[in-house]
Amino acid sequence: MCVVALAHRVHPDWPLILIGNRDEFHGRPAASLAEWSDGSGIVAGRDLQAGGTWLGVHRPSGRVVVVTNVRGAAPDPKKExxxxxxxxxxxxxxxxxxxATSDLDRFNAFNLFAVGGGGARLLTNRPEPLIASLEPGVHALANEPVDQPCARAERLRKALxxxxxxxxxxxxxxxxxxxEDDPALFLRGDTYGTRASTLVAVSADGDVRMIxxxxxxxxRPAGTTALTFRIG
Structure with a gap:
């Protein structure tokens, strides 16, 4: 996921809104959005190469997590x-x-939003490991270090x-x-580009809409999945 925005406790009907684009190599296999069949309660797309996900909801608890990579550092295959x-x-x-903050350098460069237990956090390891609570408001990340301005993250933050x-x-x-008039948000490459746009909206009553x-x-469009379910 290369650009994402989060509205936390500010929309009158949807106290959690998460919206973002996942940019990735088109040759990297992925499964579409669905509830996983492993009993984990995770509702997400799935990276079929490494087995994880870039954005998901935990249906029993309502936890929501999304990650972006950070440009400028070559991936280390030995990292988690x-x-x-x-x-x-x-x-x-x-x-x-x-x-813990000391765990974050175990991973290649990333930015992450995590929402759950009534709060929201930012986790990153660029420019240095950081775990910070987020105040209610509208926040955005892209694949730039969090201490650097990013025009596309700001564009999406303003839209949200x-x-x-x-x-x-x-x-x-x-x-x-x-x-189409904003190529900074949507990448149309043939080798690397936007693979998915995802919306998560959670109501005050715990109803979830994921698209x-x-x-x-x-x-080129390759299909849409729309799910509704209830937390818990």
Whole structure:
């Protein structure tokens, strides 16, 4: 996931809204959004190469986690999987279910939003390991270190902020994510590009709406999955 925005406790109907694009090599295999069949309670797409995920919801608890990579550092194959970090944090079980700051350098460069237990956190290991609580508001990440300005993250943050301010239906943000007049948000490459746009919206009553739009080479639509379910 290369650009993502989070609205935490600010929309009148949806106290949690998460929206983002996953950019990846088109040749990397992935499974579509679904509830996993392993009994974990995770609802997510799945990276079939490493086995983890980039964004998901834990249906029993309502935890939501999303990760982006960070550009500028060559991946080290000896490092732990960032997708596995997301899975452990979603399940609330495993070595990295509740990572300490000292754990973060075990992974290749990343930024991460985690929501659960009534709070939201930012985790990153660039420019240095950090775990920070997020105040209610609209926040955004991309694949840049968190201490550097990022125009596409700010573009998406402002789009989500507008939805929050007007009380509009957050589903319209999916069109913003693939706007042809904003190539910074949606990558139409044939080798590497936007593979999926995903929306997560959680109501105050615990009803969840998840929508994933998938794309092939050149940004061609490759299917949509829309799920609704209830936390717990």
């Amino acid at each position: 999987s960032r997708g596995a970090l997301v899975v452990d944090m979603l399940r609330g079980d495993g070595r990295f279910a509740d990572p 902020e507008t939805v929050v301010g007007t009380g509009a239906d957050p589903e319209a943000l999916l069109d913003t994510l693939m706007a 994933e739009r998938r794309y092939e080479k050149g940004g």
